[in-house]
Amino acid sequence: MVTAPDTARDLATPMPSGGDRVAVLLMGYGEVESYEDFAHYNEQALNLLTAKFAPVPTWVYPPLARLLALFDFHEWNHQHDHFISPHNAIFERQRAGIERCLQEHWGHEVQVFKAFNFCAPFLPHQVLNEIKQQGFDRILIYPLLVVDSIFTSGIAIEQVNHALANLADGSDHWVKGQRYIPSFYDQPAYIALLAKLVEERIATDLAVAHLPSQIGIVLMNHGCPHQAKGFTTGIQESQRLYDLVREQLMHRYPLISVGWLNHDTPLIEWTQPNATLAAKNLINLGATAIVFMPIGFATENHETLLDVEHIVQMLRRQRPDVTYVQMACVNDHPDFLSMVATWAHPQIADLLSEQARVVNLHRAAQPSHESHDHSHYSHGHTHENGHPHHH
Structure with missing residues (x-):
């Protein structure tokens, strides 16, 4: 070693x-x-x-x-x-x-x-x-x-x-x-760590003054536009991440919502609810404390710091009676x-x-007709239109 x-x-x-x-x-x-x-x-x-x-x-x-x-x-x-x-x-x-x-x-x-x-x-x-x-x-x-x-x-x-x-x-x-x-959005170890960090923060900062049912938790994902020219946007994976973390927490803390940190762009539909709306919704359901936990970010950045700080400041002006807790990403947690x-x-x-694999760059430019097809072998399978089935 x-x-x-x-x-x-x-x-x-x-x-x-x-x-x-x-x-x-x-x-x-x-x-x-x-x-x-x-x-x-x-x-x-x-x-x-x-x-x-x-x-x-x-x-x-x-x-x-x-x-x-x-x-x-x-x-x-x-x-x-x-x-x-x-x-x-x-x-x-x-x-x-x-x-x-x-x-x-x-x-x-x-x-x-x-x-x-x-x-x-x-x-x-x-x-x-x-x-x-x-x-x-x-x-x-x-x-x-x-x-x-x-x-x-x-x-x-x-x-x-x-x-x-x-x-x-x-x-x-x-x-x-x-x-x-x-x-690693669905890795059990990552899910368990996120839930553990939330529970530890609630125990140290909120449990003495708030009932579990009064503690709202906003699990923040990276916002996504709904359309990305046919590319995978990550919405489904992010939603799955939220669902898995929520399952770890919901039996103790029923007020949980996803909150998307969006980059609102004109004419573009973004994921909802955004983190601001998510917190307001939980407050309307009786939350006296709100925990903002970034689950879709592994490393602290201006979004998890400045954007969330803006949200907290705005909410505090509107509802100063509510306690707000801004948590960090997993960062360099051991x-x-x-x-x-x-x-x-x-x-x-x-x-x-494994044995080293040598990639010959010149072969990438060879015409596609030089590749093998099944018609050269004894199988002889064809499509109904009579064309050979290629690899």
Whole structure:
């Protein structure tokens, strides 16, 4: 058993050859740490996210990104006293903690690299180039995002594929093994941790002054547009996540509602009820305390902090008699980091044990008629119209 160093990656430590190692590519959104980066960040988000559901011409993106940057600057700098998102720092703690857990089992055969969808110098193509330069040829793609959708893991894979295409050299691709870990919205360990955190917070902050039936719980999911040009939106998976957590809590706390954190866009139908309406509904049913718990987010960000803070402030002005509790995401909770590492073990074992697969890039351009079909074999099955059934 080898214990990982406290540093993010100890590059001075001798490493095994590339074929004996796995690079875990931990992927998240990332958030700006310098206000000067707002416009670039927004343009990236418009290209990768908004384009999937909003009919906005691409030439509008640069000026729109600069306009949105002005609103971001006003909100973060003036309304929230020079706010800097803790997302990237938390994500680094998640990366380092997951790497420690993995290296306790695998030693330095495994390293964890972080990549952000929107933030240099950790854009996927930059990090994959680093992975390539360090001699890795087996990659585990691991979006640390609760729900699979075109807005989460979809854009992560899109960016990875673009990067791998641009980093190819020669006829054979340098990547010899690849695995992927999907979202964890229905993983029992994650569901149990969310319910446990809510129960612990109620016990410490609310139980002495509020009956269980008077404690409203808003379980907050990432808002989704109902249409995304045919892509999977993540609504069904997010609803399932809410249902599973609610089942863990409802026998003690009957006032529970999903609350979607939407990015309301003109002409776009978003998930309902939003978190504000969900809280109002619970108050109307007699809740004297409201707990806001983000379940659809693994890492703290401006939505779980600033957006929820806006909601709480507005509700407090309208109903000052109600107690409001704003909870944090799972972030770098030791139980969460441990389970994330546990989910990776089978895929890492496969990557280390399987024979390297060489992908010849030139063969991808061969005409499709060169592929085999069943008509060349003894089966001779055909469709009713007489055409051979192809693979």
